[in-house]
Protein backbone atom coordinates (compact mmCIF):
# COMPACT_ATOMS: atom_id res chain seq x y z
CA UNK A 288 0.00 0.00 0.00
CA UNK A 289 1.63 3.20 -1.15
CA UNK A 290 -0.59 6.19 -0.68
CA UNK A 291 -3.72 5.36 1.29
CA UNK A 292 -6.34 8.09 1.68
CA UNK A 293 -8.11 5.89 4.23
CA UNK A 294 -6.11 3.85 6.68
CA UNK A 295 -7.75 2.17 9.62
CA UNK A 296 -6.27 -0.33 11.94
CA UNK A 297 -7.91 -2.40 14.63
CA UNK A 298 -10.91 -0.10 14.63
CA UNK A 299 -13.40 -0.83 17.39
CA UNK A 300 -16.81 0.71 18.02
CA UNK A 301 -18.84 -0.43 20.96
CA UNK A 302 -22.36 0.83 21.52
CA UNK A 303 -23.19 0.65 25.20
CA UNK A 304 -26.64 0.94 26.67
CA UNK A 305 -27.60 0.18 30.27
CA UNK A 306 -28.24 -3.49 29.62
CA UNK A 307 -26.35 -4.27 26.45
CA UNK A 308 -23.09 -3.85 24.69
CA UNK A 309 -22.98 -4.12 20.93
CA UNK A 310 -19.64 -4.62 19.24
CA UNK A 311 -20.40 -2.92 15.94
CA UNK A 312 -16.75 -2.96 14.85
CA UNK A 313 -14.31 -5.36 16.42
CA UNK A 314 -10.91 -4.75 14.94
CA UNK A 315 -11.51 -3.53 11.42
CA UNK A 316 -8.46 -3.11 9.18
CA UNK A 317 -8.99 -1.30 5.92
CA UNK A 318 -6.68 0.60 3.63
CA UNK A 319 -7.96 2.45 0.59
CA UNK A 320 -5.74 4.10 -1.99
CA UNK A 321 -6.28 7.61 -3.34
CA UNK A 322 -8.44 7.39 -6.44
CA UNK A 323 -9.96 3.99 -5.73
CA UNK A 324 -13.62 3.13 -6.25
CA UNK A 325 -14.47 0.58 -3.60
CA UNK A 326 -17.64 -1.31 -2.72
CA UNK A 327 -18.24 -2.32 0.87
CA UNK A 328 -20.49 -5.33 1.33
CA UNK A 329 -21.60 -7.47 4.25
CA UNK A 330 -24.73 -8.73 5.96
CA UNK A 331 -27.08 -6.33 7.67
CA UNK A 332 -25.63 -5.38 11.05
CA UNK A 333 -22.04 -6.18 10.08
CA UNK A 334 -20.87 -2.63 10.78
CA UNK A 335 -20.83 -1.01 7.34
CA UNK A 336 -22.72 2.13 8.33
CA UNK A 337 -20.79 2.42 11.57
CA UNK A 338 -17.54 2.46 9.59
CA UNK A 339 -18.85 5.02 7.10
CA UNK A 340 -20.15 7.24 9.88
CA UNK A 341 -16.74 7.21 11.56
CA UNK A 342 -15.07 8.06 8.25
CA UNK A 343 -17.54 10.88 7.75
CA UNK A 344 -16.89 12.31 11.20
CA UNK A 345 -20.45 11.57 12.38
CA UNK A 346 -19.34 9.00 14.94
CA UNK A 347 -16.16 8.27 16.89
CA UNK A 348 -14.37 4.95 17.33
CA UNK A 349 -14.08 3.39 20.80
CA UNK A 350 -10.51 2.25 20.01
CA UNK A 351 -8.11 1.80 17.14
CA UNK A 352 -6.61 4.11 14.57
CA UNK A 353 -8.23 5.90 11.70
CA UNK A 354 -6.48 8.25 9.32
CA UNK A 355 -8.04 10.04 6.38
CA UNK A 356 -5.73 11.91 4.04
CA UNK A 357 -3.07 11.73 6.73
CA UNK A 358 -5.34 13.20 9.41
CA UNK A 359 -5.83 11.23 12.62
CA UNK A 360 -9.60 11.52 13.09
CA UNK A 361 -9.47 10.46 16.72
CA UNK A 362 -7.28 13.47 17.57
CA UNK A 363 -9.37 16.23 16.01
CA UNK A 364 -10.94 18.95 18.13
CA UNK A 365 -14.59 19.74 17.41
CA UNK A 366 -13.53 22.73 15.35
CA UNK A 367 -11.03 20.72 13.33
CA UNK A 368 -13.67 18.01 12.81
CA UNK A 369 -16.05 20.62 11.42
CA UNK A 370 -13.37 21.77 9.01
CA UNK A 371 -12.64 18.15 8.06
CA UNK A 372 -16.32 17.55 7.29
CA UNK A 373 -16.48 20.72 5.20
CA UNK A 374 -13.36 20.15 3.18
CA UNK A 375 -12.56 16.46 2.97
CA UNK A 376 -15.67 14.27 2.95
CA UNK A 377 -19.19 14.19 1.58
CA UNK A 378 -22.03 11.75 2.24
CA UNK A 379 -24.80 10.28 0.11
CA UNK A 380 -27.54 8.21 1.71
CA UNK A 381 -30.31 6.04 0.35
CA UNK A 382 -32.77 8.85 1.01
CA UNK A 383 -30.50 11.85 0.55
CA UNK A 384 -33.27 13.51 -1.44
CA UNK A 385 -35.14 13.92 1.85
CA UNK A 386 -32.56 16.52 2.82
CA UNK A 387 -33.41 18.55 -0.26
CA UNK A 388 -36.07 21.22 -0.42
CA UNK A 389 -38.96 20.13 -2.68
CA UNK A 390 -40.20 23.58 -3.70
CA UNK A 391 -36.76 24.90 -4.67
CA UNK A 392 -35.36 24.19 -8.13
CA UNK A 393 -32.60 21.63 -8.65
CA UNK A 394 -29.94 24.33 -8.96
CA UNK A 395 -31.21 26.25 -5.94
CA UNK A 396 -30.84 23.05 -3.93
CA UNK A 397 -27.29 22.53 -5.17
CA UNK A 398 -26.18 26.00 -4.03
CA UNK A 399 -27.77 25.55 -0.58
CA UNK A 400 -24.60 24.27 1.12
CA UNK A 401 -22.72 27.36 -0.11
CA UNK A 402 -25.43 29.62 1.33
CA UNK A 403 -25.44 27.72 4.60
CA UNK A 404 -21.67 28.26 4.85
CA UNK A 405 -22.25 31.96 4.21
CA UNK A 406 -20.58 31.86 0.82
CA UNK A 407 -21.82 33.57 -2.30
CA UNK A 408 -23.84 30.93 -4.22
CA UNK A 409 -21.85 29.89 -7.26
CA UNK A 410 -24.53 29.11 -9.86
CA UNK A 411 -21.95 28.46 -12.58
CA UNK A 412 -20.33 25.74 -10.51
CA UNK A 413 -23.76 24.34 -9.56
CA UNK A 414 -24.73 24.15 -13.24
CA UNK A 415 -21.46 22.38 -14.06
CA UNK A 416 -22.16 19.83 -11.34
CA UNK A 417 -25.71 19.27 -12.60
CA UNK A 418 -24.26 18.79 -16.10
CA UNK A 419 -21.77 16.30 -14.70
CA UNK A 420 -24.49 14.22 -13.03
CA UNK A 421 -26.49 14.29 -16.27
CA UNK A 422 -29.42 16.51 -15.36
CA UNK A 423 -28.14 19.90 -16.49
CA UNK A 424 -31.33 20.43 -18.49
CA UNK A 425 -33.46 20.08 -15.35
CA UNK A 426 -31.60 22.77 -13.40
CA UNK A 427 -34.63 25.04 -13.17
CA UNK A 428 -37.19 22.32 -12.46
CA UNK A 429 -38.64 22.27 -8.99
CA UNK A 430 -37.31 19.31 -7.09
CA UNK A 431 -40.72 17.73 -6.57
CA UNK A 432 -41.14 17.58 -10.35
CA UNK A 433 -38.14 15.26 -10.66
CA UNK A 434 -38.08 11.46 -10.42
CA UNK A 435 -36.47 9.68 -7.46
CA UNK A 436 -33.36 8.93 -9.50
CA UNK A 437 -33.09 12.55 -10.68
CA UNK A 438 -33.49 13.79 -7.11
CA UNK A 439 -30.71 11.47 -6.01
CA UNK A 440 -28.50 13.01 -8.73
CA UNK A 441 -29.27 16.49 -7.39
CA UNK A 442 -28.19 15.21 -3.97
CA UNK A 443 -24.97 13.90 -5.52
CA UNK A 444 -24.29 17.24 -7.25
CA UNK A 445 -24.89 18.94 -3.91
CA UNK A 446 -22.44 16.59 -2.19
CA UNK A 447 -19.77 17.66 -4.67
CA UNK A 448 -20.00 21.41 -4.02
CA UNK A 449 -17.40 21.24 -1.26
CA UNK A 450 -14.97 19.48 -3.63
CA UNK A 451 -14.50 16.48 -1.34
CA UNK A 452 -11.53 14.14 -1.56
CA UNK A 453 -13.62 11.27 -0.31
CA UNK A 454 -17.23 10.52 -1.23
CA UNK A 455 -19.06 8.13 1.08
CA UNK A 456 -22.25 6.53 -0.21
CA UNK A 457 -24.32 4.39 2.18
CA UNK A 458 -26.66 2.24 0.08
CA UNK A 459 -27.18 5.09 -2.39
CA UNK A 460 -29.31 3.00 -4.72
CA UNK A 461 -31.48 1.34 -2.09
CA UNK A 462 -34.55 3.38 -2.98
CA UNK A 463 -34.44 3.33 -6.78
CA UNK A 464 -35.19 0.71 -9.45
CA UNK A 465 -32.48 -1.41 -11.05
CA UNK A 466 -32.02 0.66 -14.19
CA UNK A 467 -31.64 3.85 -12.14
CA UNK A 468 -29.28 2.05 -9.76
CA UNK A 469 -27.03 1.20 -12.71
CA UNK A 470 -27.07 4.81 -13.90
CA UNK A 471 -26.16 6.04 -10.44
CA UNK A 472 -23.30 3.59 -10.09
CA UNK A 473 -21.98 4.63 -13.49
CA UNK A 474 -22.18 8.16 -12.21
CA UNK A 475 -20.01 7.31 -9.19
CA UNK A 476 -17.47 5.83 -11.60
CA UNK A 477 -17.54 9.06 -13.63
CA UNK A 478 -17.07 11.17 -10.50
CA UNK A 479 -14.21 8.90 -9.53
CA UNK A 480 -12.39 9.09 -12.87
CA UNK A 481 -13.21 12.65 -13.97
CA UNK A 482 -12.85 14.39 -10.62
CA UNK A 483 -10.33 11.97 -9.12
CA UNK A 484 -12.45 11.57 -5.99
CA UNK A 485 -12.03 8.41 -3.94
CA UNK A 486 -15.45 6.76 -3.60
CA UNK A 487 -16.65 4.17 -1.07
CA UNK A 488 -20.07 2.69 -1.73
CA UNK A 489 -21.94 0.45 0.68
CA UNK A 490 -24.17 -1.79 -1.37
CA UNK A 491 -26.15 -5.01 -1.20
CA UNK A 492 -26.25 -5.17 -4.93
CA UNK A 493 -23.64 -7.56 -6.26
CA UNK A 494 -24.36 -6.35 -9.80
CA UNK A 495 -22.98 -3.01 -8.68
CA UNK A 496 -20.01 -4.68 -7.04
CA UNK A 497 -18.91 -5.93 -10.44
CA UNK A 498 -18.38 -2.36 -11.60
CA UNK A 499 -15.86 -1.34 -8.95
CA UNK A 500 -12.12 -1.93 -8.56
CA UNK A 501 -12.33 -3.73 -5.26
CA UNK A 502 -15.00 -5.21 -3.03
CA UNK A 503 -14.32 -5.31 0.70
CA UNK A 504 -16.47 -7.67 2.68
CA UNK A 505 -17.08 -7.04 6.37
CA UNK A 506 -18.16 -9.88 8.63
CA UNK A 507 -19.01 -9.25 12.26
CA UNK A 508 -17.29 -5.89 12.33
CA UNK A 509 -14.04 -7.18 10.88
CA UNK A 510 -12.57 -7.08 7.42
CA UNK A 511 -12.75 -10.61 6.18
CA UNK A 512 -12.33 -11.02 2.48
CA UNK A 513 -11.65 -8.83 -0.50
CA UNK A 514 -12.51 -9.39 -4.10
CA UNK A 515 -10.19 -7.83 -6.60
CA UNK A 516 -11.11 -7.39 -10.24
CA UNK A 517 -9.45 -9.83 -12.57
CA UNK A 518 -9.54 -7.33 -15.39
CA UNK A 519 -10.38 -3.68 -15.77
CA UNK A 520 -12.88 -4.32 -18.57
CA UNK A 521 -16.49 -3.50 -17.85
CA UNK A 522 -18.22 -6.80 -17.33
CA UNK A 523 -21.62 -5.26 -17.84
CA UNK A 524 -22.54 -5.82 -14.24
CA UNK A 525 -23.08 -9.56 -14.56
CA UNK A 526 -21.42 -10.39 -11.23
CA UNK A 527 -24.65 -11.92 -9.99
CA UNK A 528 -25.12 -14.34 -12.87
CA UNK A 529 -21.56 -15.43 -13.36
CA UNK A 530 -20.58 -15.62 -9.70
CA UNK A 531 -17.64 -13.95 -8.02
CA UNK A 532 -15.00 -15.96 -9.75
CA UNK A 533 -15.82 -14.70 -13.24
CA UNK A 534 -15.03 -11.08 -12.51
CA UNK A 535 -13.31 -11.02 -9.15
CA UNK A 536 -10.80 -13.10 -7.28
CA UNK A 537 -11.45 -13.55 -3.57
CA UNK A 538 -8.68 -12.84 -1.05
CA UNK A 539 -8.50 -13.19 2.72
CA UNK A 540 -6.83 -10.23 4.36
CA UNK A 541 -3.77 -10.67 6.57
CA UNK A 542 -3.51 -7.95 9.21
CA UNK A 543 -0.35 -6.17 10.30
CA UNK A 544 0.64 -8.74 12.87
CA UNK A 545 0.00 -11.66 10.55
CA UNK A 546 -3.45 -12.67 11.70
CA UNK A 547 -5.75 -14.21 9.18
CA UNK A 548 -9.50 -14.41 9.50
CA UNK A 549 -10.92 -17.26 7.49
CA UNK A 550 -14.65 -17.10 6.68
CA UNK A 551 -16.82 -19.75 8.34
CA UNK A 552 -17.89 -21.24 5.00
CA UNK A 553 -14.26 -21.84 4.00
CA UNK A 554 -13.41 -23.38 7.37
CA UNK A 555 -16.29 -25.75 7.17
CA UNK A 556 -15.45 -26.68 3.59
CA UNK A 557 -11.90 -27.46 4.70
CA UNK A 558 -13.25 -29.38 7.69
CA UNK A 559 -11.55 -27.03 10.17
CA UNK A 560 -13.56 -26.66 13.38
CA UNK A 561 -13.65 -23.42 15.41
CA UNK A 562 -11.15 -23.36 18.31
CA UNK A 563 -9.31 -26.38 16.94
CA UNK A 564 -5.61 -26.77 16.13
CA UNK A 565 -4.47 -26.43 12.57
CA UNK A 566 -1.14 -27.65 11.27
CA UNK A 567 0.76 -25.25 9.03
CA UNK A 568 2.98 -26.66 6.31
CA UNK A 569 4.67 -25.31 3.24
CA UNK A 570 4.10 -27.09 -0.02
CA UNK A 571 6.79 -27.52 -2.70
CA UNK A 572 5.98 -24.07 -4.11
CA UNK A 573 6.61 -22.48 -0.72
CA UNK A 574 2.90 -21.81 -0.23
CA UNK A 575 1.22 -22.21 3.13
CA UNK A 576 -1.13 -25.16 3.55
CA UNK A 577 -3.48 -25.50 6.53
CA UNK A 578 -4.19 -29.01 7.70
CA UNK A 579 -7.00 -29.68 10.20
CA UNK A 580 -6.07 -31.78 13.22
CA UNK A 581 -7.58 -35.25 13.25
Ligand SMILES: Nc1ncnc2c1ncn2[C@@H]1O[C@H](COP(=O)(O)OP(=O)(O)O)[C@@H](O)[C@H]1O
Nearest residue numbers: 302309310311330331332333334335336337338
Ligand atom coordinates in the same frame (compact mmCIF):
# COMPACT_ATOMS: atom_id res chain seq x y z
N1 LIG B 1 -26.59 3.92 17.69
C1 LIG B 1 -26.53 2.60 17.94
N2 LIG B 1 -26.77 2.11 19.17
C2 LIG B 1 -26.70 0.79 19.44
N3 LIG B 1 -26.35 -0.14 18.53
C3 LIG B 1 -26.09 0.28 17.27
C4 LIG B 1 -26.17 1.67 16.91
N4 LIG B 1 -25.85 1.78 15.59
C5 LIG B 1 -25.60 0.52 15.15
N5 LIG B 1 -25.74 -0.37 16.17
C6 LIG B 1 -25.51 -1.82 16.07
O1 LIG B 1 -24.21 -2.02 15.57
C7 LIG B 1 -24.17 -3.11 14.65
C8 LIG B 1 -23.67 -2.62 13.29
O2 LIG B 1 -24.64 -1.75 12.73
P1 LIG B 1 -24.47 -1.02 11.32
O3 LIG B 1 -23.13 -0.38 11.27
O4 LIG B 1 -25.64 -0.13 11.14
O5 LIG B 1 -24.51 -2.26 10.31
P2 LIG B 1 -24.78 -2.29 8.73
O6 LIG B 1 -24.73 -0.90 8.20
O7 LIG B 1 -23.70 -3.18 8.19
O8 LIG B 1 -26.12 -2.92 8.57
C9 LIG B 1 -25.58 -3.66 14.62
O9 LIG B 1 -25.65 -4.74 15.52
C10 LIG B 1 -26.43 -2.51 15.08
O10 LIG B 1 -27.61 -2.96 15.70
Ligand SMILES: [Mg+2]
Nearest residue numbers: 335336337457
Ligand atom coordinates in the same frame (compact mmCIF):
# COMPACT_ATOMS: atom_id res chain seq x y z
MG1 LIG C 1 -26.18 0.22 7.20
